[in-house]
Amino acid sequence: MPGVGGEPYGKDYYQVLLQEQEERYLTRATNLKRQIAQLKQELQEMSEKLKLLQEKKTSDLRGHLGTKDQEPNDILEYLHSQIDKAELSTGVKLPSEYAVVPFESFTATRVFQLEMGLTRHPEEKSVRKDRRDELTEVIEAGLEVINNPDEDDDEHDENGAILPRDAYHENDFIEGLYRTEKDKGTQYDLFYKKENSDKYRHVTLFRPFGPLMKVRNAAIDTANIIINIVVPLSGRTEAFARFMQNFREVCIEQDKRVHLTVVYFGQESLTEVKTILETVSSETNFFNYTIVPLDEEFARGHGLDIAVRSWIKGNVLMFFCDVDVYFTADFLNTCRLNASPSGFDLDVKGWGVEDVHLYRKFLHSELIVVRTPVAGLFHLWHEKLCADELTPDQYRMCMQSKAMNEASHAHLGMLVFREEIESHLLRKQASQTINKPAV
Incomplete structure (x- = not known):
């Protein structure tokens, strides 16, 4: 590099x-x-x-x-x-800075976070209902502690008489901190202050985790669950050859419960793609594949629909896969264990958006959406070209994806400040030359 x-x-x-x-x-x-x-x-x-x-x-x-x-x-x-x-009053000795469980801070309307999630913003509104309800409940619980204190929390004057307290309200909440230790619970530190006052009230709350409770215990037989791997393709023969190498090692030699459907758009390189499939088939005695040629413009959603309609052997699990995706046999079993049917937007042309539409359909249904990293699934890097024919939303998403995968944050930063670093180096070299004693 x-x-x-x-x-x-x-x-x-x-x-x-x-x-x-x-x-x-x-x-x-x-x-x-x-x-x-x-x-x-x-x-x-x-x-x-x-x-x-x-x-x-x-x-x-x-x-x-x-x-x-x-x-x-x-x-x-x-x-x-x-x-x-929990680390509420006394810290625990940690081996390094990587072992620290970070806090997130929040106000009545904002959350400031280190793990930026899908929005990729360190500051966000509490758009998630569970988080919004959680923090509202915590703020109200802190007010209850302040306004209805235990006897031990009462403040007394010099004569031992209980001092009167000002009633605090929701608009007196200033800020809070919280963090979750996965094996213990969630700690909340809340700060309240009356207007025109320099006196703060600090309340610490803790929501402990309870013992584990059984919710479900079911047997799942995946022996006869066939996965139809659908790959829409146009050109990209080198990438397809690389994909078939991984398909051969994972699906044919290890899993052995798959069908491959290639939907190919256009006539260019179609013969090469057929040759790659026929070569793998003859060398491995694998015949569970279908190639569907379409003499039209590439449209991923339409291609996926054609692939689904071309399947005539009953119910099957569909894995809609890009040619640049690398996966393992364990990932295929993950697909078998977490699958529910739905449909793509067939009107989307070109790159992107159709999977977002599907995702939003899940969100608006009664299905449970599981958003998690998958260890056995990788998208291999390749140069991304964002065509002018894309819609503004598609083009923006394409460029955003390109920016996220072009280089690391540190490397992009070094490119931005390259001239500044080189200028500093030249000044140092010039200074050393001037100060070098004459021989």
Whole structure:
């Protein structure tokens, strides 16, 4: 990779990068081991408590009533133990800065976050209903603590008399911090202040996580679930040859429960694509593929619809795949375990948007949308060309995708400041030349 001014980065640069990456992996492994140990300990404790509860439930009526009285106490004891384990008053020694669980800050209308998510903005409105309801509940709970304090929280004058308190309201909330420790709960630090006053009220709340509860226990047989992998294509024969190499290793040699449908637009390179398919078929004895030639302009949504309609063998799971996508056999099983039918927007021409329309259909339905990284799915980098024929929304999304994948943030920054860095280097070299003693 070229460095500033076109010069390659030195060996030390890559050694530092490798060392930093190794430290991050070691830190993550240490944290995971610690969390696993904590979870095992908690699981053992809860198993013992559940065993005691089950023994009490099988006793006589009097013992059964005693169990009913005891259950709330057991749960309360568990929740208090979660509070004791959280970093509320005393910090925990951490191996490095990578092990810190960060806080997010918020006001009555904004959330300021490190993990920027889909919006890619550090500041956002509380558009998610669950987060908005959560923070509203927390702010109101903080007001309840201030306005209706326990006896221990009362303030007294010199004579021991209880001082009167001002009533606080929602508009007195200034800001808050919160963070979630995955194995303990969520901590909230809230700050309130009356107008024209320099006195703040600081309230700390904690929402402990309860014990695990069974929701579902079902068997899923994936042995006979066939996946029809659909690839819309126009040109890109080199990319298709690379795709077929991965398809051969993963689908034909490992998974063996797939069908491949290639929808090819146009006549250019169609013969080459057929040759690639026939070569793989003859070498591996694989015949579960279909090629659908279309002599028309590339339209991904339309191509996917044609592929679906060309399938005549009953219900099948469709994996709509790009030619630049690399996947593993484990990912195919992930598809089998998480699948629900719906439909694409067939009117979209060219690049993008049709998958966003499908995603929004899911959001507006009663289906549960699972948005998560998938370990066995990768999009291989390739130069992205954004055609003039795209609609403004498609072109903007195409350019946004191009910007996100063109280079790293640091490398783009180095390109922006390249002239400044080179000018500094020239000044230093000139200064050294002037100050060099004459021989």
